[in-house]
Amino acid sequence: MRYAAGLDIGSKSTKLVFLGQDQIAGYYVIPTGGNSSKAGEKILELGLSDRHLGQDDISFLVATGYGRHSVESAKKVSEISCQARGIRSLFPEAVVIIDIGGQDFKVIKLKKEGTILSFAMNEKCAAGTGRYLELMADIFDMNLNTFAKAGDTASDGVEISSVCTVFAETEVISHISRGAEEKEIISGIFTAVSKRVYSLAQRFIGDAKSVVFTGGVAMNMGVAKALERVTGCDIQIPAEPQISAALGAAMIAREQMPDPEKGD
Amino acid sequence: MGKSAVHGLERLNDLYNRKESVAKEYRKQGKKIIGYLCYFAPPELISAAGMVPYRIMGRMDDEIIQAHNYVEPLGCPFIRNCFEQDLKGNLDFLDGRIIPHSCDTAQRLYGIWKYYKSASYNYCLNVPHKVTPWSRDFFKRELHFFKESLEKYGGVEITDEALRNAIRLYNENRAMVRELYDLRKEQPPRLSGSDMFKTLIVGMAIPPEEFNALLKEILAEVKNRPRGGEMLPRILFWGCIIDDARLFELIEESGSWIVSDDTCIGTKSYLRRIDTSHGLMEGLAKGYFEEFRCPRTDRGPDIHRFDYVLDLVREYDVQGVIGYTLSFCDPFKLDYPDMRDYLSENEIPMLLIDDDYSLSHLESIRTRVEAFIEILE
Numbered sequence: 151m152r153y154a155a156g157l158d159i160g161s162k163s164t165k166l167v168f169l170g171q172d173q174i175a176g177y178y179v180i181p182t183g184g185n186s187s188k189a190g191e192k193i194l195e196l197g198l199s200d201r202h203l204g205q206d207d208i209s210f211l212v213a214t215g216y217g218r219h220s221v222e223s224a225k226k227v228s229e230i231s232c233q234a235r236g237i238r239s240l241f242p243e244a245v246v247i248i249d250i251g252g253q254d255f256k257v258i259k260l261k262k263e264g265t266i267l268s269f270a271m272n273e274k275c276a277a278g279t280g281r282y283l284e285l286m287a288d289i290f291d292m293n294l295n296t297f298a299k300a301g302d303t304a305s306d307g308v309e310i311s312s313v314c315t316v317f318a319e320t321e322v323i324s325h326i327s328r329g330a331e332e333k334e335i336i337s338g339i340f341t342a343v344s345k346r347v348y349s350l351a352q353r354f355i356g357d358a359k360s361v362v363f364t365g366g367v368a369m370n371m372g373v374a375k376a377l378e379r380v381t382g383c384d385i386q387i388p389a390e391p392q393i394s395a396a397l398g399a400a401m402i403a404r405e406q407m408p409d410p411e412k413g414d
Numbered sequence: 415m416g417k418s419a420v421h422g423l424e425r426l427n428d429l430y431n432r433k434e435s436v437a438k439e440y441r442k443q444g445k446k447i448i449g450y451l452c453y454f455a456p457p458e459l460i461s462a463a464g465m466v467p468y469r470i471m472g473r474m475d476d477e478i479i480q481a482h483n484y485v486e487p488l489g490c491p492f493i494r495n496c497f498e499q500d501l502k503g504n505l506d507f508l509d510g511r512i513i514p515h516s517c518d519t520a521q522r523l524y525g526i527w528k529y530y531k532s533a534s535y536n537y538c539l540n541v542p543h544k545v546t547p548w549s550r551d552f553f554k555r556e557l558h559f560f561k562e563s564l565e566k567y568g569g570v571e572i573t574d575e576a577l578r579n580a581i582r583l584y585n586e587n588r589a590m591v592r593e594l595y596d597l598r599k600e601q602p603p604r605l606s607g608s609d610m611f612k613t614l615i616v617g618m619a620i621p622p623e624e625f626n627a628l629l630k631e632i633l634a635e636v637k638n639r640p641r642g643g644e645m646l647p648r649i650l651f652w653g654c655i656i657d658d659a660r661l662f663e664l665i666e667e668s669g670s671w672i673v674s675d676d677t678c679i680g681t682k683s684y685l686r687r688i689d690t691s692h693g694l695m696e697g698l699a700k701g702y703f704e705e706f707r708c709p710r711t712d713r714g715p716d717i718h719r720f721d722y723v724l725d726l727v728r729e730y731d732v733q734g735v736i737g738y739t740l741s742f743c744d745p746f747k748l749d750y751p752d753m754r755d756y757l758s759e760n761e762i763p764m765l766l767i768d769d770d771y772s773l774s775h776l777e778s779i780r781t782r783v784e785a786f787i788e789i790l791e
Contacts, residue, residue, distance in 0.1 A: 216777065230785035254778065266789050271782055273768060274775040 152209040154407055155197075156399025157190055157224065158232065159217025162252030162280055162366060164189040165393045166197045168208075169400035176201050177393050186217025212403040214395055216253075227402055229395045230258060230269050236398030237362050238264040240388050246358050248351055248377070249395070250367035252280040255347050259354040270350050276315045278346030280367050285315060286339050289322055290332065294370070300336045301372035306379065307337025313346055340376040343367075348380045360384035364391040422635035423609060426628065430612045430659070433471075433619040438507045440466050440621070446509040446568065449533075451496060452655075453678050453706065454514035454541045455560070456698045458688070461622060462572045462580040463564045468508065469618035469679075471657040472496045474773050484526050490519040490742055491771035492655050497523060500531055510535030510567065512560075517710050517745065535567045544712040545704055554699040577694050583622035584688065590629035591617075591684040597636055598673045599730055602643035605636045607651065607672025608662040614679050615657055647790035648731055651675040652723065652753065652764075653738035654746045660773055665736060668784045669791075674730035676723050682707060709745035720756045727762055733790045735764040736783065740771050763789060 153175055158165040164182045168175040178197050182189045190213065198204065213224035214232040229249075237247050238260065247258040255278055258269045276282050287297035301307070308330050310321055318339075325335045355361060361383045367373055368391035378385045388394050420428060429436055441447050446465040450457065457467035472495030478487075481498040499505050511533045515521040524538045540556045542549035561572055591614065598605055613632060617625040647670045651662070655678060662672055675681055686705060690697040703711070713719045726732070735757055739746045754764045765786040767779055 216781070226784075228781050228785035228788055230781070231788045266785070268763070269782075269785060271778070274778060 152207055152407070153203070154400050154404035155194075155208045155211045156232070156396040156401070156403055157193065157211060157213045157215075157218075157221060158229065158393070158396035158399060159186045159190050159213065159215040159220065160229075160251055160366075161216050161254075163392065164193050164215075164217070165396040166193045167393055167396040167400040168197060168201065169397070169404050174397065174400075177390065177396065179392055182217065187220035190217060190221045209408070210403040210406040212399040212406075214399045225403070225406065227399060230256060231266065232395045232398035232402065233364065234258055234260055234264070234266050234398065235401050236394035236396070237364060237388070239397065239401060240394065241362050241386055244362045244386070246351070246354050246361045246383075248347060248361055248363050249365040250279060250343075250347065250363075250373070251365045255279055255350070255365070255367075257347070257351040257354050268354065270354070272346075272350065275313075277313045277318065278343050280365075282315045282318070282343065283339070283367065283370065283373075285319060286322060286336075289319065289326075290336070297336065298370040298372050300333050301340045302375065303333055303337045303372070304375070305334065305337050306341045306376070307334045307339070310335075310338045310342040313342075318342065337372065337376070340370070340372045341380065343373055344376040344380040347377065351381065355381060355383060358383060360386055362386045362388070364388055364394045366392050422631040426609070426613055426616060426632060429616045429620070429628070433616060434504065434507065437466065437468050437619060441507050441509075447507055448510040448512065448535065448564075449505065449508040450512040450514075451493070451520060452514050452516040453683055453708070454516050454702055455512040455537075455539050456557070456702050457618075457622075458577065458580040458584050458698065459557070459561055459564060459572065460512075461583070462576040463568045463570055464576075465509075465564075465568060466621050467618075470496050470505065470508075470511070471615070471618075472499060472771065473504070474658040474660070474771055476502075477772070484530055485523065488742060489523075490517065490740060492740055493519045493523050495771055497527060500527070508533060510537070512537045512539060514539040514541050516541060516708070517743075519742070537563055541703065541711075543710065550699055550704050553703045554695050557695055557698055557702075574694060578690065580622070581688050581690055581694065581697065583626065586626050587617060587622055587629065588684050588687050590626065590633055593633060594629070594636065595674065595681070595685070598671075600641065601648070601731065602641075602645055603671050603673055604639045604641060604643070605632075606666055607649070607675070608659050608666055611662050611672075611675075611679070612659050614684065615659070618679065646670050647733045647787055648673045649787075650723070650727055650730065650732040650735045651677060651680070651738070652735055653677060653767075654740040654743050655679070656738055658773070660776070661738065661767070661779070664776065664780055665783055668780065668787050670734075670787050672736075674726050674732060676707075676726060678708060681726065709749045717752055717756050720753055723753070723757075724760055724762075727757075727760075732762070734786060735762055736786065737764060737766045739766065739768050741768070 153168040156167045166178045180193050211224040213221040214229045218226045237244050249256045256271045259267045261267045363385045368387050374385050447468050448460045448465045449468050449470040451470045460467035478498045480501040481494045513524040528536045649670045649672045688697045688701040757764050
């Protein structure tokens with residue numbers, strides 16, 4: 151059995167998916183750290199040894215994410231195309247995808263048949279991204295899991311008006327000092343993230359009733375609920391939102407593989 | 415410039431990398447170098463006065479530091495960067511400086527620039543903001559004032575013969591540039607958009623007769639190239655001023671050909687000739703104002719003002735448009751949604767890159783450009 155592999159080297163974490171003929175044969179997530187080329191090598195070693203495979207068992211590799219150009223042996227595909235492929239395989243009806251990653255967020259609009267109609271990304275500012283949430287969790291001295299749970303409420307929380315990460319931090323600290331309830335502040339942060347994303351996504355959502363939410367931040371249920379309130383749409387989340395772009399990359403890789411029926 | 419060992423595109427790259435030092439060489443020969451910001455000041459008039467026109471450009475890889483002391487940061491980053499270059503002494507080879515009222519930042523910077531770092535010749539050219547027969551006549555009159563001021567500064571008379579000759583030289587530039595553009599209609603083209611763009615940048619830094627010589631070499635070289643490069647999606651580039659080839663190179667490295675454009679260092683300046691059949695100044699007023707389609711000049715809200723872009727799309731067999739806007743550039747930013755919708759109605763996708771004239775987030779731009787090209791494939 152030979153596998154197609156999709157490697158997604160993101161700003162925060164690196165993801166790998168092995169794909170057999172019909173299903174995912176294994177997936178891995180590690181932190182990217184300061185060297186994207188090393189992260190790619192490391193996760194491939196990890197995956198291969200975990201599955202007791204050699205290099206030859208991987209018939210085709212597609213790399214995506216910010217670090218894709220550091221993987222010489224791979225075909226490079228942008229994470230926007232990979233995300234669209236991966237999400238369509240999980241949600242065949244998906245039309246709008248919101249992907250919030252470590253340093254950016256993207257909104258992708260698909261045509262009925264699944265190809266990309268249009269997309270948009272945040273400009274060079276961390277507001278509304280995973281990095282923003284990490285900084286905010288630091289203020290409360292919480293890890294990301296505890297932070298997500300603390301803000302998982304049905305409330306919009308306190309008003310955090312600023313769209314800038316640095317100024318939002320100041321705002322949060324002033325809410326703390328005037329004694330606002332912790333979960334209200336954290337809910338407010340999640341609402342602010344959702345509004346920020348919605349400002350870009352609004353044009354794409356149109357009259358769509360549901361939106362697929364993916365990327366590392368989609369593991370945060372507090373943000374997912376806030377996004378539901380802000381967009382007024384059903385929010386669908388993959389079981390493993392971190393790996394959907396790597397899955398798409400693996401699917402593109404599988405297409406490049408020789409057809410086993412023809413036996414070459 | 416003397417005999418040089420390199421020719422054509424190799425010579426082009428050399429000139430592109432040292433355009434300022436080339437201008438300095440002309441100055442050593444005793445020529446006056448006159449900088450002009452923006453397209454509205456016709457270089458024909460400067461050439462006809464026996465001086466060397468030099469289009470003032472910024473340096474995208476150079477951070478604005480000193481200019482912050484004189485201009486607030488909420489203004490056009492390109493114009494602030496040009497001023498920064500002069501404050502750093504990088505434009506000291508300019509004897510004079512012409513700033514047309516192309517936009518408000520340019521016009522206000524004229525005063526600041528003249529006050530804090532005056533050149534031996536400073537001129538602000540008044541350019542109307544709406545196209546009407548009266549504003550065309552007004553601009554024509556302004557060109558006469560500009561001519562008189564150049565004559566006074568240079569101690570020369572700009573004769574009709576000298577002006578006619580200068581217009582002829584620039585029209586020769588335009589004719590050869592058009593020929594190069596025509597060659598890019600081939601699929602695949604034999605000349606990249608990046609090399610075309612560098613050619614035009616160099617053309618705005620050297621005298622027109624020198625540019626004619628360079629264009630001849632490039633044309634000969636490109637025509638001799640064998641056909642058959644890679645078949646890739648064809649892009650039209652639209653947007654604000656850009657004077658650095660890196661973005662063009664990134665777009666083409668990502669798997670496309672830039673085959674046409676709607677930019678001021680591009681088709682806007684070069685695809686039409688100056689028609690002197692109704693008079694020299696009449697021809698300049700028409701070419702540099704009435705027919706020069708910069709969004710800073712109001713042509714009414716009708717979306718058909720973009721028909722010419724669709725014509726370019728069809729003529730050059732373009733699959734997608736990549737736009738580039740600068741922070742605080744209202745004329746372009748306010749045109750963008752209309753342009754995007756108009757192209758979308760005609761099933762031409764468009765990607766917008768918004769920047770602060772620094773290209774500092776080049777890798778994030780690369781992701782967008784690659785994804786956009788993947789859509790076109």
